[in-house]
Amino acid sequence: MFSGTLHSVSMAQVQWSDLPVEILPIIFQKLKDPCDVYRCGLVCVLWKSIATTILPPFLLLSNVGMFKDETGTFHFEAPLNKQSCSLFNTQTNETHEIFLPEVEKCWFSSSSFGWLLTICFEPPHEVHLLNPFTRDRIRLPSASEFRWPCELRVITSTTPLNPTCLVLAIRHFEGALAFCRPGDKSWTCFEDFGRCDNDVAFYKGEFYAVNTFGHLFHLHCNIPVVQKVLPLLSIEFLQRGHLNYLVELDGNLLLVVRNTKKLSTSGFDVYELDWVEKWWIKVKNIGNNAILLGTGSSISLPVGHFRNFKANCIYFISDNLTSFFLKMDLMPLDNTGFYDMTTGQIEYLHDQASLIWLSSLNWFVPPSPVMYKQNSADVICREEKGMVKSWFSKIRRSLLNWYTPKI
Template identity: 30%
Template sequence: MAADWSQLPAELLEIISTKIIFITDYLRFRAVCTSWRSASPARPRHLPAQLPWLLLPYYPSPDNTDARRLFFDLRDRRIYQLDLPETRGKRVCGSSHGWLVLERHVAISLLNPVTRAHIQLPSLNTSSTFLYFFRPGEAHLFPPPDADQMLEKCSIKNVTLSSNPALNSDCIVLAVFQREGIFAFCRIRDESWTIISESYFFFNDKNIDVTYHNGRFYSVSAHGQVTVYDVNSPRRIVLPSRLQYSWDQKYLVDQSSQELLMVEWNFESRSANGGAKYDVFKLDVDGQPKWVKVEDIGNSMLFLGGTNRCFCLPAVNFDGWGGNFIYHTVPYFLQRYEDGDLVSHAVNSFSLKDDCTMQIACNLGVSLLHWSPPMWVTPSLF
């Protein structure tokens, strides 16, 4: 007679569940039967940090009924299809701490794609003080009179969270808007957004990136100007630019509580094997702050992307993965349309040790440049 695995003692099942280290295996364990599910907590505390998934690009169906989203698991090279009705008709405009940021006109929300926990953020039109800048020196209340035509300009380019909102009710959400680089922030419990007025720059800052490091938000402009913001005070600190007129794509990465990195993706320079070139700089705060080029990031793996919060993971936690690598989602231009550039997407892997670039994934789907490009998501049960 075959064994009835559903009758295993709850104490034994609980011990077994604590030995599982991958979130996908843990979800499969809980899906076996009711008794296995009851013996394992929905939010286990023992799971370590996970290798990220890659949310593949998508474009909403004409009737907005398709809620299927595809995620590429970097660890086992598999694609998972998740039914996420919360994303129906919405653009995913960012990812941070395992949460997706969803945008539909003035409605902004957060979604954990694994647990489907959902947090509604303040609407962008809840405050009459929310300003929309579209020319230097001019300001208009949001939404402007021709709101339908201006939606593209007011859409969100990048979002970062100060922490996981499921673990910290004081989590701060910082959003960068598409055109003029306007910044706004809110806390999870707030009823409206607050503008950071100093964030309006008088240069082309479409390549701007933001991160959270040591209790402050940092932004980098296209030409390398890094600005530090403390949302609890009006003080703003501008750090020295590394290269005044460099237009390479730049990313900020919180390597640890002690180190802040800036990565430049050089469009024209080439690595030793002819691929895209990446340069890494560390913020040196001894004396006058300055950026110092580094050739080795040790055990770290950096994950870069256009709309997700860039982050760092220790390679020692993942068998078969080595440190001193950068993983970057990159677009490839296909065709120009009236409503935007059509692009394909791939993932570059760059070894700082060997100065070599490899493409580890390609043809990851086609999308308009600013509509839900692929982005890294760190799967979490919190």
């Protein structure tokens, strides 16, 4: 029973937030459902700090399924009645199913700040940002104006519950960019941007984009929209065919170049932007950190809190969504692994007996358990239907009423 307090042997009342800090990680690690750990982080600032270290980056499994036809050829299809998303814990090799009726008849991928991007398969292709743990949804303009709605990827400047949030979208097939604010009726496009954009990032209050040649663009999300090519010295050997990613590490902006050979990843190069000299500096070591690369989001993290992530390594996953929607049989088995910057060697993560490596994957970093007080409640949709799966879900409302963390 939950009464907001614990009773010791002496019958003295102890607040949940006053539990000894030493036992909290032990308790949290016993919880199998990541939603339960997340909700523990809503109790107080201390619990939040510990829950954040317990929740590792997950692999978000695509809801696009794989099947083999009578000729033995692999194809992909999307089930329209799936009401959950699957998170694969690389630390324990366990898959967690999260009940989410909001993703039914939707394609979904990861976004920034631990929210999912959901796009309805049926016209007008409604778009939402969804917190899979609280089931809060933020409406975005529909994807009907895009040629390939399911190729849409977005990043946000902050958590979508923040009223100042900006959402930047990149369309992979066309390489074009657009932005909006939650609640907008339409996307605002950057015109004549070109078709060679690889990645976008939000860095120190500004949006940036990089193309296949390593050219960096500064994006101004206002009206009229403006994009400015930064006068950087180009990387001489960088040619089309490489995949480029933008990642922030220790306050620096990094360009991570993914080298490919015959559709397989062959190695990586890392560069740090020198803002004064306006050139890219080759980086040989990222210290006690790891970089996680993916189409949905690319991040860096210190490896101290998470076992099975090695220092000075780049973890990469298959991010070719084209294969799923054009029925191309590009198996991503040799495109998921990690690159050791110390040895220059690649080690593949996949187990050929596991089907998770045969689907499109996204890195998913759980959202920070913070409740924002915001004035734009009209853009938030909350689904009240559905079964509650864990006892933590039953006490969530009383927890939120009892304590709201400060921003």
